[in-house]
Amino acid sequence: MHEFGAQLANGLALGAIYALIALGYTMVYGIVELINFAHGDVYTFGSFITLVILTALGITGEAHGVLLVVAVVVALLGSALACGVLAILIERVAYRPLRNAPRLAPLITAIGVSFILENALQLWKGPAPITVPALIPNPRFLGGTFSLAQVSVIVLAVVTMFALQFLVHRTRLGMQMRAVAQDRDAAALVGIDANRTIALTFLIAGALAGIAGMASGVYYQSTWFLNGFGAGLKSFTAAVLGGIGNIAGAMLGGFCIGLLEAFTSATIGGQWANVAVFTVLIAVLVIRPNGLLGTNLPDKL
Amino acid sequence: MIYAYAALAIVAAVLIDRFPSPRLRRIVIVALAIPLLLVPLIDPSEATRNLLADASIYVALALGLNIVVGFAGLLDLGYAAFFAIGAYAYGMLASPQFGLHIPFWVILLLAGPLAALFGMILGAPTLRLRGDYLAIVTLGFGEIVPQIFQNLTAYTGGPNGIPGLDVPSFFGKSFGASALPFYYLALALVALAIFIAGNLRASRLGRAWLAIRDDELAAKHAGIDTTRAKLAAFAIGASFSGCAGVLFAAKLGLVSPDLFGFQVSVLIVSMLVLGGMGNLSGVVIGSLVLTMLNSAILPQANMLAATLLHVHVDLSQYHFAIYGVILVAMMLWRPSGLIARRAR
Numbered sequence: 001m002h003e004f005g006a007q008l009a010n011g012l013a014l015g016a017i018y019a020l021i022a023l024g025y026t027m028v029y030g031i032v033e034l035i036n037f038a039h040g041d042v043y044t045f046g047s048f049i050t051l052v053i054l055t056a057l058g059i060t061g062e063a064h065g066v067l068l069v070v071a072v073v074v075a076l077l078g079s080a081l082a083c084g085v086l087a088i089l090i091e092r093v094a095y096r097p098l099r100n101a102p103r104l105a106p107l108i109t110a111i112g113v114s115f116i117l118e119n120a121l122q123l124w125k126g127p128a129p130i131t132v133p134a135l136i137p138n139p140r141f142l143g144g145t146f147s148l149a150q151v152s153v154i155v156l157a158v159v160t161m162f163a164l165q166f167l168v169h170r171t172r173l174g175m176q177m178r179a180v181a182q183d184r185d186a187a188a189l190v191g192i193d194a195n196r197t198i199a200l201t202f203l204i205a206g207a208l209a210g211i212a213g214m215a216s217g218v219y220y221q222s223t224w225f226l227n228g229f230g231a232g233l234k235s236f237t238a239a240v241l242g243g244i245g246n247i248a249g250a251m252l253g254g255f256c257i258g259l260l261e262a263f264t265s266a267t268i269g270g271q272w273a274n275v276a277v278f279t280v281l282i283a284v285l286v287i288r289p290n291g292l293l294g295t296n297l298p299d300k301l
Numbered sequence: 302m303i304y305a306y307a308a309l310a311i312v313a314a315v316l317i318d319r320f321p322s323p324r325l326r327r328i329v330i331v332a333l334a335i336p337l338l339l340v341p342l343i344d345p346s347e348a349t350r351n352l353l354a355d356a357s358i359y360v361a362l363a364l365g366l367n368i369v370v371g372f373a374g375l376l377d378l379g380y381a382a383f384f385a386i387g388a389y390a391y392g393m394l395a396s397p398q399f400g401l402h403i404p405f406w407v408i409l410l411l412a413g414p415l416a417a418l419f420g421m422i423l424g425a426p427t428l429r430l431r432g433d434y435l436a437i438v439t440l441g442f443g444e445i446v447p448q449i450f451q452n453l454t455a456y457t458g459g460p461n462g463i464p465g466l467d468v469p470s471f472f473g474k475s476f477g478a479s480a481l482p483f484y485y486l487a488l489a490l491v492a493l494a495i496f497i498a499g500n501l502r503a504s505r506l507g508r509a510w511l512a513i514r515d516d517e518l519a520a521k522h523a524g525i526d527t528t529r530a531k532l533a534a535f536a537i538g539a540s541f542s543g544c545a546g547v548l549f550a551a552k553l554g555l556v557s558p559d560l561f562g563f564q565v566s567v568l569i570v571s572m573l574v575l576g577g578m579g580n581l582s583g584v585v586i587g588s589l590v591l592t593m594l595n596s597a598i599l600p601q602a603n604m605l606a607a608t609l610l611h612v613h614v615d616l617s618q619y620h621f622a623i624y625g626v627i628l629v630a631m632m633l634w635r636p637s638g639l640i641a642r643r644a645r
Contacts, residue, residue, distance in 0.1 A: 035433050094629055104376050105632050107433050108574060111378075111567060112628025119622035229563075233444070236437060271452045278441035285438055286426040 005145040007266045008259070013150040013219060015258020016157035020212035021235035022242070022250035023164060024087075024205035030245035031181045031201045033103070034095060037110035040232015041117035042087055042206050046079040046213020047223035048125060051132050053078045062137045071135055075218070080210035087206025088199050096195070114229075121225035129224040132217040153215045160211060161251045167204070168247060177201055181245075230274065234261070237281040243294025252292060337488065341481055350480040354552060356592040357487030358545050363572040363588035364494035364581070365541025370570065371579030372498075372507060373534035374514025375428070376436040378566050379443020383539040385561035386419055387412040387546020389450055389457065392556035395467040398458065405469030409486075409547045416543025417536035424535035428528055443566050451558035462557025469551050476551075483552040490548065491585075494541055498581055501537070510534055514579075564621070571624040574631045577638015586639065591627075595620065 021043050028036045053075045063071050094113050098106040136149040168174035179187040180197045188194055216231070217223050238257040242249025257277055264276040284291065341350045362384065369377045390412050394403045427438045450457045457463065469476045476482045501507045509530040512520035521527050550556045568591065576587025603615060631638070 033433075035437060094633070097633055101632075101636065103432050104374070104436075105636060107376065107436060108570070109629045109632045111570070112625040112632070115567065115621045115625030116629070117625075119619060119625065122621075123618070233437075233440070237441075240434075240437075269452075271448070275445050275448050275452070278445050281441045282427065282438050285430055285434055289430065289434065 003266065005143070007262045009146045009150050011259035011262030012255060013153045013258070014262055015238075015255035016154045017212050017216045017219070017254075018231065018235045018238045018257050019157045019251045019254025020160060020208055020215065021231060022239040022254045023161065023247060024208040024212075025236050025239040026242075026244055026247065026250040027164075027177075027201055027205045027208075029239070031177055031198055032095070032099070032106075034106050034110065035236065036095075036205070037107065037232070038090055038094075038113040038117055039087075039205065039209055040228030040230075040235070041114050041121070042083050042090075042228070043209040043213045043216075043231060044121055044223065044225060044228035045086055045117065046083045046210035047132065047217035047227065048121060048213075049079045049082045049210070050075045050214040050217040051130065051223070054133050054135060059135060060133050061135075063135055064137060068135070068137070072218075075135075075214050076211060079214040080207035083210030083213065084203040084207040087202040087209070091199060091202040096198075114232075118225055118229065125225065127225065129222050132221050132223060134221050135218045149219045153219050156211065156215055157251065157254070160208065161247060164204075164208075165247050173197070173200060234274075234277050237277055237284075239291075240281065240289075241284050241291055243291030246291065246293045249291055249293035334492075338485070341484055347478075347480065350484055352592075352596050354480040354484040354487055355596065356589055357484055357491055358549055358552075359569070359572065359592045360585055360588045361487055361490040361494050361541055361545045361548075362569050363576075363584045364491065364498055365538045365545070366569050367538075367573055367579065367581070367584045368498055368501070368510075368541075369534050369538035370573055371577075371584065372502060372514065373510040373531055374432070374517075375531060375534060376432060376570075377439045377535075377538070378436050378563070378570065379423075379439035379441070379446070380538070380542055380569055381561045381563070381565035382443045382446035383416040383419060383542035384546040384549065384565065385446050385450060385556075385558075386416050387543035388550035388556045388561070389463075389546075390415055390543070391547045391550040392463040392466055393456065395551075396463050397465055398456075398463050402467055405467065405547075405551055409544060412543040412547040413540035416546070417540040419543075420535040420539030421532055424532050428531045428535070440563065440566075443563060447558040447561045450561075457556075457558075460558060462555055462560075464555040466550060466554050466556070468554070480552060483548055487545070487548055490541070490544055495581060495585075497537070502581075506530060506533060511579075564624075567624055567628075571627050575627050575639060580638055583638040591624075594623070 021039065024039050024042075025036060028034060028039070054071060057071055057074065059067075059071055090113055094109040095106050098109060136147075136152065139148050140146065141148070141151055166174075168177060176187070176192045176197045177200075179190070179192055180194050184194050187197075213223075216227075234257055235254065238253035239250045240253070241256055242251065242253030257280070260276055260280065261273045264270075264273045268276075341353055362380070366377060366380045369375050369380070391405070391408050393399060394401050394408055395405060396402075423439070423442050427435060430438060451460050453459075468478075469482070471482065502511075509520065509525045509527075512523065512525060513527055513530060517527060553560075569588075572588040572591050573584055574587070575590060576585065577583030599619075
């Protein structure tokens with residue numbers, strides 16, 4: 001039973017990180033129908049930036065009190081900002097010129113951008129895993145099952161999701177996003193600047209990846225240049241599982257994939273975790289391509 | 302020498318589409334194919350033969366993927382999985398692993414249908430997906446296959462793979478340690494691929510593929526059985542990958558799961574994008590250029606940088622970035638490849 005609790009905690013924390021990344025996939029896919037392949041690498045970039053920020057603050061281990069709060073806030077904001085800017089840059093250079101090209105063209109550039117980013121990150125910090133300081137102290141909750149880091153990651157993901165729901169459904173920008181997603185030309189006719197709206201969507205998606213990168217860096221206390229490849233694919237799976245374009249679905253999918261991975265690792269073995277996740281991806285796409293919470297939309301003509 | 306050969310092959314591939322008369326084109330192809338056969342004899346170093354054999358295997362792979370991506374417009378990001386299936390078929394059936402020593406030629410013949418079968422198993426449930434979802438599903442498949450080979454340690458040797466594969470022989474005469482027979486075999490596979498792809502493109506099935514690529518909905522409503530046509534593309538493309546896998550494994554003498562990762566699939570996609578998807582001579586050029594870049598030009602550039610600038614860099618570290626830049630730059634500026642095919 002204790003083992004079950006531990007895996008539940010692991011799975012939920014991992015799932016929270018997948019969920020944060022999946023939110024970015026879902027936002028971008030929702031508005032431009034592009035699988036933003038480079039999104040996972042933006043997430044890795046976030047964990048690298050977090051390391052840089054923590055190092056700059058002189059933090060090498062657990063922090064307490066005011067320093068802890070300052071460090072967390074600065075790392076979160078810094079990482080989110082850096083990743084948001086990176087995502088806007090990617091959109092401007094690699095996706096915007098291809099907005100009216102055949103659908104596969106931007107997907108291919110997205111893979112290209114992903115490879116470039118991975119290589120750049122490898123040149124920056126080397127090919128080996130790198131250590132991130134264990135910032136968060138380690139009191140335990142709920143009978144010792146959950147650590148503070150796990151609880152914070154999960155709370156962070158849920159709060160972010162609600163903030164995003166509010167943004168998309170209750171604000172002017174959110175309304176513009178939904179309008180552009182539905183029909184870009186009609187949105188332009190009523191005076192919405194589609195380019196600006198799409199750029200802002202990428203900013204938000206990038207910022208979410210930055211938050212996820214910060215959370216995973218601090219939670220796992222390590223990162224490496226290819227971190228985002230696997231995490232990106234699994235998060236995309238999460239977004240598809242929940243129903244792409246659906247914010248609550250991305251969160252649900254993220255937790256499902258996280259739990260699946262944690263329990264597969266604990267029972268059958270870690271080397272089967274990827275096989276399990278990708279089997280789920282294929283199965284979902286075949287059986288229920290619109291995901292758990294997705295609605296059935298016809299193909300756009 | 303090797304560069305002369307590469308230049309020759311590239312010039313040949315560029316020119317072939319430019320020749321108006323089919324008869325003249327045939328003569329040119331034959332005239333250019335003969336030196337292709339003789340080059341390894343003129344330059345007998347094993348390094349050259351090895352490079353040529355590798356290059357030809359990649360050309361065959363790219364031609365096979367071209368049927369899926371270039372003709373039918375289905376972005377397959379897990380093409381290396383079929384390569385792995387072919388290679389592991391040879392690894393498991395012709396090695397001390399199970400004490401099975403099935404002849405190379407039998408496996409070579411069976412690898413095509415075997416890979417085609419896996420292509421259909423993957424394709425049957427997934428081909429009704431939209432383009433980008435299909436890309437992700439194939440990517441997932443491409444991740445699963447090597448992972449399964451790695452995990453089934455009892456059958457596949459796990460992460461270390463299977464060493465000591467049988468050396469093929471031809472009527473009792475062993476291939477030995479030379480890469481030359483593999484070069485000729487791979488060349489034959491390339492010729493077969495060009496022949497099949499060229500004829501298929503003009504066939505009913507090929508026209509169905511092009512219609513699907515350009516507008517699937519319209520193709521469907523014009524009465525094309527799109528599922529069948531797409532399945533055929535998947536199966537035919539996969540079978541080339543399977544055969545190439547057998548050649549690759551037999552030439553290397555070992556198989557291991559890390560030889561068939563996502564990078565391999567993306568490398569082959571980059572070859573197509575560089576040369577021009579759907580364009581046979583372009584694909585040949587794209588794959589030759591990238592293979593040369595990987596195995597000849599980058600190491601040379603390393604030495605050049607070391608001698609001229611006294612800096613020691615390992616440019617092969619930048620493989621990823623080079624593929625990435627190719628994918629982005631080509632899509633932005635030359636979406637139909639370096640040598641765009643003339644519309645007919």
